[in-house]
Amino acid sequence: MTEFTLQDQIRDRAKQLLASEQVKCVIGYEHGSRGQVRPAFIHQINDVDSLVWNQGCTHNLVTYLRDIKGTFGSDEHLQRVAIIVKPCDSRALNVLLAEKQIEREHIYVIGVVCTGIVEGAGYAGQSSDKLQTRCVRCSDRVPVIYDLLVGEPTHPEITDDYVDLTELEAMPPAERAAFWLKQYERCILCYACRQVCPGCYCSTCMFERDDSLWVGIAAGVKEKEAFHLGRAYHLAARCIGCDECERVCPMELPLSLLNHKLAKEVQRLFHYCAGDEPSQSPLATMLAEGEEFPA
Amino acid sequence: MKYISREALQTWLDRLANDVTLIAPRLVDDILLYQSVSSAREIVLDYTRPKMSAKEVVLPSSEPILFVEKRGQEVSLTEPSSGAQIIFGLRPCDAHGIAVLDTVFVGQEPIDLNYARRREAITLIGLSCPQMREDCFCTSMGGMPNDPTHFDVLLTEVEDGYAVNTVTDKGRTLVDHLNLEEIKGEPAEPIINETESVLAQEHWPDLFADHYWDLLAERCLECRMCAYLCPVCRCFDVQDQVTQQGISYSKYDRLRCWDSCTGTNYRVVAGGHNPRATKGQRLRNRFFCKFHYFPVEYDHSGCVGCGRCIEACPVNIDIVEVMRDISRAFNASQISNASPDAEKGVTA
Amino acid sequence: MSEHTFQPRIIAFCCNWCSYAGADLAGVSRLQMPADFNIIRVMCSARVAPEWIIKALLNGIDGVMVLGCHIGDCHYISGNHRAAKRFVLLKEMLAFVGVHPDRLLVDWVSASEGRKFQTLVTEFSKRVKELGPCREWQVEIQTPQR
Numbered sequence: 001m002t003e004f005t006l007q008d009q010i011r012d013r014a015k016q017l018l019a020s021e022q023v024k025c026v027i028g029y030e031h032g033s034r035g036q037v038r039p040a041f042i043h044q045i046n047d048v049d050s051l052v053w054n055q056g057c058t059h060n061l062v063t064y065l066r067d068i069k070g071t072f073g074s075d076e077h078l079q080r081v082a083i084i085v086k087p088c089d090s091r092a093l094n095v096l097l098a099e100k101q102i103e104r105e106h107i108y109v110i111g112v113v114c115t116g117i118v119e120g121a122g123y124a125g126q127s128s129d130k131l132q133t134r135c136v137r138c139s140d141r142v143p144v145i146y147d148l149l150v151g152e153p154t155h156p157e158i159t160d161d162y163v164d165l166t167e168l169e170a171m172p173p174a175e176r177a178a179f180w181l182k183q184y185e186r187c188i189l190c191y192a193c194r195q196v197c198p199g200c201y202c203s204t205c206m207f208e209r210d211d212s213l214w215v216g217i218a219a220g221v222k223e224k225e226a227f228h229l230g231r232a233y234h235l236a237a238r239c240i241g242c243d244e245c246e247r248v249c250p251m252e253l254p255l256s257l258l259n260h261k262l263a264k265e266v267q268r269l270f271h272y273c274a275g276d277e278p279s280q281s282p283l284a285t286m287l288a289e290g291e292e293f294p295a
Numbered sequence: 296m297k298y299i300s301r302e303a304l305q306t307w308l309d310r311l312a313n314d315v316t317l318i319a320p321r322l323v324d325d326i327l328l329y330q331s332v333s334s335a336r337e338i339v340l341d342y343t344r345p346k347m348s349a350k351e352v353v354l355p356s357s358e359p360i361l362f363v364e365k366r367g368q369e370v371s372l373t374e375p376s377s378g379a380q381i382i383f384g385l386r387p388c389d390a391h392g393i394a395v396l397d398t399v400f401v402g403q404e405p406i407d408l409n410y411a412r413r414r415e416a417i418t419l420i421g422l423s424c425p426q427m428r429e430d431c432f433c434t435s436m437g438g439m440p441n442d443p444t445h446f447d448v449l450l451t452e453v454e455d456g457y458a459v460n461t462v463t464d465k466g467r468t469l470v471d472h473l474n475l476e477e478i479k480g481e482p483a484e485p486i487i488n489e490t491e492s493v494l495a496q497e498h499w500p501d502l503f504a505d506h507y508w509d510l511l512a513e514r515c516l517e518c519r520m521c522a523y524l525c526p527v528c529r530c531f532d533v534q535d536q537v538t539q540q541g542i543s544y545s546k547y548d549r550l551r552c553w554d555s556c557t558g559t560n561y562r563v564v565a566g567g568h569n570p571r572a573t574k575g576q577r578l579r580n581r582f583f584c585k586f587h588y589f590p591v592e593y594d595h596s597g598c599v600g601c602g603r604c605i606e607a608c609p610v611n612i613d614i615v616e617v618m619r620d621i622s623r624a625f626n627a628s629q630i631s632n633a634s635p636d637a638e639k640g641v642t643a
Numbered sequence: 644m645s646e647h648t649f650q651p652r653i654i655a656f657c658c659n660w661c662s663y664a665g666a667d668l669a670g671v672s673r674l675q676m677p678a679d680f681n682i683i684r685v686m687c688s689a690r691v692a693p694e695w696i697i698k699a700l701l702n703g704i705d706g707v708m709v710l711g712c713h714i715g716d717c718h719y720i721s722g723n724h725r726a727a728k729r730f731v732l733l734k735e736m737l738a739f740v741g742v743h744p745d746r747l748l749v750d751w752v753s754a755s756e757g758r759k760f761q762t763l764v765t766e767f768s769k770r771v772k773e774l775g776p777c778r779e780w781q782v783e784i785q786t787p788q789r
Contacts, residue, residue: 032611032613033611033613033615033616034429034430034605034611034613036611038514038610038611039513039514039610040514041510041513041514059609059610063516064513064514067513067574122609122610122611123606123609124429124430124605124606124611125429168739169739173738173741173742173743174741175741176739176740176741177740177741177742177778178741180740180741182324183324186323186324186326186328188347188356188520188523188524189519189523190518190519190520190523190555191519191558192516192518192519192520192609194518195516195517195518196516196518204560208560214698216534216536216550217357217534217536217550218357218536218548218550218552219356219357219552219553220357222701222702225740226694226698226701229697229701229736229740230693230694230697230698232736233693233694233697233732233733233736236736237732247609248516248518248520248609250346250520250523250524250607251326251346252324252325252326258736258739258740261735261736261739262732262735262736265732265735266732269728269732269735270728282728283725283728283729283732284725285724285725286721286724286725287714287721287724287727287728292714292727293727293728293730293749
């Protein structure tokens with residue numbers, strides 16, 4: 001099945017949903033100002049034809065549910081929001097559902113079978129033919145949660161074994177620390193990584209509280225390090241590995257390495273993978289019978 | 296205009312790096328940034344635009360403006376000092392940005408002493424752009440890829456070397472003792488993009504309440520990238536940070552740090568009220584600041600057209616597109632005012 | 644800093660219901676302990692936010708202990724269950740960014756275990772002394788002058 005028909009199916013469904021007033025808005029993708037793809041919010045049937053689906057649809061749209069939260073009426077005039085999700089995005093949906101951030105009946109999920117997103121997607125003139133690293137590693141080509149599935153399910157073999165992560169793990173600790181410090185130094189504290197993250201939904205980030213004794217406003221390497229480590233830990237067992245934080249970082253910090261490391265340890269310690277199903281993180285639940293930490 | 300060969304330039308830069316703090320485009324983990332260099336070899340000469348603007352040099356992302364030391368009942372205040380700095384390889388848009396910051400911080404009384412002190416010790420040696428990038432629009436904002444106005448010295452690449460255009464006395468003292476020859480011929484004109492038209496500042500308020508801003512902001516992530524990369528965005532926050540605290544001795548730094556109107560809590564006042572409560576209002580402020588508030592206050596645009604925000608925005612909020620949409624919306628509203636049947640508003 | 648002059652700075656987070664009482668018992672029993680730790684009393688070991696530990700270790704603290712009730716004895720029934728899981732993961736992350744995992748100790752001390760408190764503190768202090776100051780290498784990496 002070609003991408004062209006996937007796009008048509010999405011548009012058809014979006015039209016139906018808007019026409020029947022089942023949803024008030026469809027969150028999808030459209031062409032941007034310079035040939036790239038960008039998030040789109042379709043409120044009117046006339047605009048549905050601007051929806052696109054291709055290998056440049058990199059954004060995790062689940063992030064935007066944060067803004068929409070609380071805008072739903074509770075009565076009979078419940079109008080839902082339709083959202084287009086890739087398999088990775090759908091896992092973020094599961095995390096938000098488990099944490100009661102959204103109600104299942106408030107969203108209509110259009111799941112798209114994804115064959116991978118290309119490098120440089122979302123930025124003008126930077127798209128390449130190469131798949132993003134996260135897509136090469138992804139065996140999950142079918143969304144884990146959807147109301148409508150678009151595309152034929154496939155289950156590719158994955159060959160990637162996280163070379164970047166194992167290389168870093170093999171470094172001597174002091175070198176690894178130096179590596180990270182060098183990365184943090186570049187950070188400009190624009191908080192794009194936090195803003196783009198579907199898992200970061202606190203109304204006031206604890207690293208931005210008006211409290212200079214806790215986290216200073218200085219853009220020093222210590223503050224940056226505390227922010228990135230704190231954020232990574234807050235996302236432990238919740239990060240679904242969409243790597244959007246790394247994509248949006250203007251300073252190209254390898255933030256996904258931290259997240260992947262924690263995901264790997266969560267898998268090893270708790271046999272849990274965030275987003276597989278709408279279940280609570282093991283860090284928020286009791287020990288199972290016979291389970292013991294520190295082991 | 297004088298001429299300097301590539302070799303002579305390298306020697307000169309090496310000497311400058313030795314004598315003062317030389318800031319130049321340098322690769323840091325494959326990202327081009329204006330940073331201090333220790334020799335000419337580190338400098339990248341073949342580039343279009345560093346990721347961050349040179350704003351960082353004149354207005355650091357976080358700078359102590361006062362050191363407070365308290366010993367018993369005695370309080371002492373120290374002001375920071377700054378040494379001589381030369382920025383080499385500055386692009387005209389970045390120099391334009393610094394000129395705009397100058398008008399804000401030292402252009403009118405009372406002047407900002409910290410800024411003035413640092414700026415005084417900075418010399419700008421520019422490098423003309425041979426051509427504009429696809430997302431550059433400096434020509435629409437009153438700049439040119441080879442505009443010498445805001446520099447002390449501007450170099451323009453010619454065959455085998457650079458044409459040296461000395462603009463100010465500060466630049467002359469730097470260049471004079473190099474004994475440069477007169478240049479033969481003129482450097483080539485840069486390749487420029489089509490000029491965008493900007494809606495005149497007095498018309499912007501007509502679109503203040505337009506639904507356009509809410510629609511535009513739907514995809515905004517509310518990060519501060521655009522403001523932090525911008526050569527002109529200059530909002531800051533001041534806080535005291537405790538660096539040492541004891542019973543009889545304590546130390547505080549008064550810090551000035553970048554802030555951005557796109558952030559959620561930028562406008563929050565005591566008691567928790569946020570006058571700019573919606574994302575649309577916050578994003579609107581960014582564009583109104585550049586194209587209305589700034590021109591009203593200082594008589595020129597608050598954007599220099601470097602295109603950094605266009606390149607970096609992960610959700611494609613494109614300032615050029617906004618300019619076009621706003622012009623179109625204004626024109627449409629003019630027509631609809633003339634004929635009441637036509638549709639009002641922006642269709643974007 | 645040479646080995647014998649180095650006095651580590653250690654923070655011990657003790658839960659209000661067991662470990663703090665345990666520390667108290669160690670005190671009133673006049674058990675000998677190194678004097679290089681400071682106790683911060685918290686209501687439960689699960690109250691200890693990982694950010695606190697990160698922040699402490701990055702800001703000149705050389706070791707952090709988190710002490711709570713024994714599993715099954717938590718005043719809040721399952722607070723220490725969560726603490727147990729959280730800090731084992733935090734150790735992995737700290738190791739990944741170059742902080743030795745031994746700088747964080749998680750254990751359970753009941754109100755009657757003054758002796759255990761003494762042993763834990765003594766051993767931990769010894770271990771942290773061996774490891775040396777946290778982030779000693781940081782001085783080598785200078786923030787570039789911009």
